[in-house]
Amino acid sequence: MEPTSTKNKITARTFIYVLLAIGFITAVAQPFQKKQTVKKVGATSKPESATNSKTLEESKQAFLKAYTVFMSPRCMNCHPTGDVPLQGDDSHLHAQGVQRGPEGKGIFALKCKNCHQDANLAGANMPPGTPDWSMPPMKHRMVFQGMSPKQLALHFKDNNFTGFKTFNQMIHHVETEPLVINSFIPLEGRSKIPMSHEEFVKVVKEWIAKGAAVPDK
């Protein structure tokens, strides 16, 4: 029969060996564990790193086409840097001194819907209209004016800028939002957007599907 002190030493040594073995096995097993991926809000289904450079270039080109719409007066006039909407093809400050207001709906006796009704009014320079005619609210100004393609693309990928949680919401917006659709309707006294609504939706989808690449400038 072994003395008690020797027996205790063997037990302690065994315990230490077991601990070391566990540590070794854990360290070796690390690279083989599945990495937990954080779902990037607004990300496309295909990570950029997996998209080849040709596809990314096509994505950039698609955005550059969409950019001509975003920066046309029909869109940019309601996405100005200040709190006064713009008006006309020369994007002058809106007449009557109207302002955005906290909710983007104007203020006091100069609310947007007072003049901009549920539908367009016939006649040159008469106020166009949709049921929800308004600007983005103050907490979400969504400024387009003065942005380069690169800046605008980066902003569109920022949930804080767009208010969209996913790109699908952005697609839904450009595809179905009455304010967007109305911009493409030719009206007397205002220039047309350089493509149809269908083409615009197509290039926005293409931009996103091919990696939502950011143009170089």
Next chain:
Amino acid sequence: MATLKVNGKTHEVDAPDDMPLLWALRENLELTGTKFGCGVAQCGACTVHMNGEAVRSCVTPLSRAAGKNIVTIEGLDDVIGRRLQAAWIQEEVPQCGYCQSGQIMAAHVLLKEKQNPSDKDIDDCMTGNICRCGTYQRIRKAIHVAAAMK
């Protein structure tokens, strides 16, 4: 035929749906307090209330106005309206008077939404109503006087 509710009374107006409300008020209902200034919503002389909001009746078709509660300057008879009337008289605001019904209709919305407006609030609200005679300072004063009335 359009059914209009104006100043608390219902009227059947024999007019097409695209006729501007301003025309119907002045021509059909003979409520001539509301004025034609520009016809394109630029000057504010045609301002009336539609469900409590200040709309420009020169660009409001009857199809939009039908069924809504329309108030013209002739029917502005609530507490705020009477204060504005008294203040306008006290401060002798009008010169030619042509724009003044529109001015008062706009001022009414301001005092309804902000009981004690600042000068900036007055600017922000009233900037859409043009006065060729330049009574702006008296308008501002009268709005402050009306706001201070008990």
